Amino acid sequence: MLTNHAKLMKFFMTSGEIIGRKKLQKMIYILKNCDIPFEEKFEFHFYGPYSEELTLRMEELCNLGFIAESKEKKSNYYQYRYTMTRAGEDFLNHSQVVLPPFEDKIDKMKDQSSRFLELVSTILYFKHLSKSEVEEKIQIVKKSSNYTATDIESAWQFIAELQGNEQVQA
Amino acid sequence: MAYKDEQLNEEKVFKDPVHRYVHVKDRVIWDLISAAEFQRLRRIKQLGTSYLTFHGAEHSRFNHSLGVYEIVRRILFNFEGREHWNKEQRLLCLCAALLHDLGHGPFSHSFEKVFKLDHEEFTRKIILGNTEVNHILQRVDKGFPQKVADVINKTYEDKLVISLISSQIDADRMDYLQRDAYFTGVSYGHFDMERILRVMRPLEDQVVIKSSGMHAVEDYIMSRYQMYWQVYFHPVSRSAEVILSKILHRAKDLYQQDYTFSLKPTHFLSFFTGDVSLEDYLRLDESIVLYYFQMWADEADPILSDLCVRFTNRKLFKYIEFNPNLQMEEWMELYSLFEKAGMDPEYYLVVDSSSDLPYDFYRPGEEGERLPIHLLMPNQELKELSRQSDIVESISGKKRTDHKLYFPMDFVEALPDDEPEKARIETLLGLSQEK
Incomplete structure (x- = not known):
């Protein structure tokens, strides 16, 4: 029961507090691309890969009292923080869900900005293309984000580290 | 030209x-x-x-x-x-x-x-x-x-x-x-x-209002x-969706167990093996699927047959509201009782959540999460809709999720009265008071 909810709870048990919905979206997408079997469906949106299913599932976890959501006002928008509750821990204790280890990946991602993770997830979205085609695509779909060549190179490097490869294939 | x-x-x-x-x-x-x-x-x-x-x-x-x-x-x-x-x-x-x-x-x-x-x-x-x-x-x-x-x-x-x-x-x-x-x-x-x-007004990278x-x-x-x-979250449609999904799971499971279908499921084979070509995909439409459901209603496998009869003849599962937080213990007990009573809980005891459906509400969201609806103000500034509209703001803050537990009421009712599991199942499903 609620296997996909339990997988997300496993994520929160490992990650601790997550600040920002955008960061959460990108982290789950990146983990999914590292073969962690999250089943939320993602589509490409204005700000890169986004899952409405994940948004709704998070809302369910909050309404069930498994995740605590707090909202803080920033200059022109709201930012959300998520943490696992005691009820969430109890739920997870009843769950049989097993996921491959991903602690090291979470540690790496938590240190990054959501803007950088947006770039990483966008690169992963176009993983079926060659490296040069991906970079060309980034310039098209992320025109307004003004990512520099250094940003893009760091993102490739980051992906290689996450996936445990020394070199990203061109 | x-x-x-x-x-x-x-x-x-x-x-x-x-x-x-x-x-x-x-x-x-x-x-x-x-x-x-x-x-x-x-x-x-x-x-x-x-x-x-x-x-x-x-x-x-x-x-x-x-x-x-x-x-x-x-x-x-x-x-x-x-x-x-x-x-x-x-x-x-x-x-x-x-x-x-x-x-x-x-x-x-x-x-x-x-x-x-x-x-x-x-x-x-x-x-x-x-x-x-x-x-x-x-x-x-x-x-x-x-x-x-x-x-x-x-x-x-x-x-x-x-x-x-x-x-x-x-x-x-x-x-x-x-x-x-x-x-x-x-x-x-x-x-x-x-x-x-x-x-509607076109801007450089979006349509605004x-x-x-x-x-x-x-x-x-x-x-x-x-x-x-x-309409979209209607519990009866969700019941039909639950049965549909269980039929497909059952047919796939049977295929993987080398079960011999009376009618070879030719149109489904590549779906079962996970190797669907474009040609296979285009050949399978709803009339074909409904044809198979009619044929599978006569299959020897009792679960596949029963589910197909239910879907074809609209004998759907009943449901109760379910809170996975407060009712986790009850669910685990029900799961075990269904098994003992001969109703495979993998097919006959199903929790369905609103996030299992492919529809979304309007959410203004966080900056950079998803592009909201923008209003174009007289001074050419853009404002997010829910910041200007009290109605939209109030809808955006409402609780909009639910979970339902689906089960075959007719099977539960048909259990012999002296079967020890029956009374407990009825109590846990809240059916006892209705009698």
């Missing part, structure tokens, strides 16, 4: 119950409508299993696709001559609008979940593969099929074009809300679309909210 500019001698019209008429003058559009892959959409229902709840909801993705095309055609007519609008993009927009749902399969949502498919991927494959649609688009320009696929995939360079087909207030939603309301017969889902089209049109947009958001609860 270049194919892309060719016009029909006389404008063709399709009578349409929602938009009155769908107008076609471009040769390319006319040819696309006649393509086999587009005609296939006549055999895919827009609302999947909802026809088992709302008997009128038999409309197809063909109807809807024509409707989305017509809305975009009207929007572009209003955009003519406006700043930021490049009329060279007109045919691209119309083709993307017409073809945006081309990859939907039979009972799309359940099929995608059970067989791990993605209809967007099949839309791309149809547009870029060796198909009639692709050959028509290629005649416009060699690179044109890729452009259409990019718009539908939301990776095209011009985000204004994308936002017409896919955003929080796009032609897709405006058509399906009105069309689904019309065919289900509900009184929700209506809003003043003409007014919204008149106040002139602030004077805010009340028309409020009406649209309200009808979206009501349609979700009254």
